[in-house]
Amino acid sequence: MSLVLRSALAPYPHVQALLDGGVASDRFRFDFETVELITRAFRRMVRTLDFDLCEIALTTLAQAHAHAKPIVALPVVVMRGFHHAALVCRQDSPIRGPVDLVGKRVGVRAFSQTTGIWVRGILLDEYGVDHRAITWVTQEDAHVQEYVDPPNVVRIRPDQSLSAMLLAGEIDAGIALAGLDPEQVRPVIPDADAAAAAWFRKTGAYPVNHVVCLRSALRDANPWLPAELFRLFTEAKAAATEPSAEARYAALLGGDPLPYGLEANRRGIELCLRYAAEQGLVGRVYTPEDVFTEV
Numbered sequence: 001m002s003l004v005l006r007s008a009l010a011p012y013p014h015v016q017a018l019l020d021g022g023v024a025s026d027r028f029r030f031d032f033e034t035v036e037l038i039t040r041a042f043r044r045m046v047r048t049l050d051f052d053l054c055e056i057a058l059t060t061l062a063q064a065h066a067h068a069k070p071i072v073a074l075p076v077v078v079m080r081g082f083h084h085a086a087l088v089c090r091q092d093s094p095i096r097g098p099v100d101l102v103g104k105r106v107g108v109r110a111f112s113q114t115t116g117i118w119v120r121g122i123l124l125d126e127y128g129v130d131h132r133a134i135t136w137v138t139q140e141d142a143h144v145q146e147y148v149d150p151p152n153v154v155r156i157r158p159d160q161s162l163s164a165m166l167l168a169g170e171i172d173a174g175i176a177l178a179g180l181d182p183e184q185v186r187p188v189i190p191d192a193d194a195a196a197a198a199w200f201r202k203t204g205a206y207p208v209n210h211v212v213c214l215r216s217a218l219r220d221a222n223p224w225l226p227a228e229l230f231r232l233f234t235e236a237k238a239a240a241t242e243p244s245a246e247a248r249y250a251a252l253l254g255g256d257p258l259p260y261g262l263e264a265n266r267r268g269i270e271l272c273l274r275y276a277a278e279q280g281l282v283g284r285v286y287t288p289e290d291v292f293t294e295v
Contacts, residue, residue: 004031005029005031005053006052007031007054008035008038008055009038010078010079010210012079012244013241014240015078015237016241017236017240025228027228030053039057039143041054041055042054042057042060042143045143046064047144047145052214053215053229054213056073056210056211057114058211058269058273059117059281060143062286063112063143063282064213065286065290066282066286067146069144070215071213071214071215071216072213072219073214074212074229075288076230077208077258077259079209079245080207080246081245083119083122083175083176083196083207084189084195084196084199085187085193086175086176087106087188088180089186090167090186091183093186095188097127097188098123098126101123101134104135104173105172106136106174107137107139107171107173107177108137108175109138110139110140111136111138111142112142112147112281113175115176115209116136117272117276117281118209118272121275124278132152135152136149136152137155138155142281147281150280161179162177163178167184200253203271206249206267207271208265212233214226226294229295244258246258269292270288
């Protein structure tokens with residue numbers, strides 16, 4: 001067996017059988033590197049092609065395509081969720097809803113972070129709040145080095161923390177900030193979970209965050225590889241002994257909380273790609289076929 005794929009995946013229950021070798025191929029083998037913060041693997045993939053197979057954020061994938069990075073995605077969604085509750089403010093904040101964010105400062109890890117893109121898209125579509133009317137306070141740049149943040153994005157110093165800034169009142173709200181005590185913050189969107197469920201029933205979109213990408217050269221040299229990888233990921237999900245984090249959405253979805261395949265994920269992919277273009281992350285709206293390979 002001569003084909004070895006240098007690979008990086010977070011240790012989700014639905015990929016554990018790949019990581020421990022319980023599900024394997026007789027045509028190639030994985031060589032997994034443990035990356036403690038998986039977003040660092042995304043950065044390495046699009047900047048220096050450190051991996052042959054790598055988990056990647058959907059927006060990073062779109063930006064990589066925009067800048068002709070030699071990678072392509074498999075229709076395997078390994079992480080997703082509903083994001084209405086990810087936008088929070090302090091419990092004692094005067095903010096009572098999304099419209100109060102106009103003219104305010106909102107923290108997010110990076111302007112290109114996929115959860116942030118979902119939240120900004122929802123703010124515009126559902127509440128009429130344009131991302132350009134907010135100052136976005138970030139701690140890092142995009143994974144794709146060529147991308148330049150818009151003028152209403154500012155960067156904090158390395159010794160600062162967005163979570164601490166929120167609690168200190170130095171920013172007004174934050175998206176997916178780590179280390180916050182739930183007792184100290186609340187969602188900006190009232191009844192966020194109910195709002196997310198209503199939004200899903202209205203749009204049919206199940207938000208996609210992380211997918212799996214492959215170096216294009218490996219796909220081109222081994223046309224059988226995408227289908228084989230898709231089979232392995234599907235078998236690993238079936239072999240999982242613990243539920244995925246997405247299992248909490250099963251009742252809302254009325255089916256598989258973590259479906260694989262392009263058609264099963266089309267609406268969530270299309271909407272995220274539209275949001276990315278509308279927010280200036282990429283120059284035009286890509287189709288799923290632009291960035292995903294056939295399996």
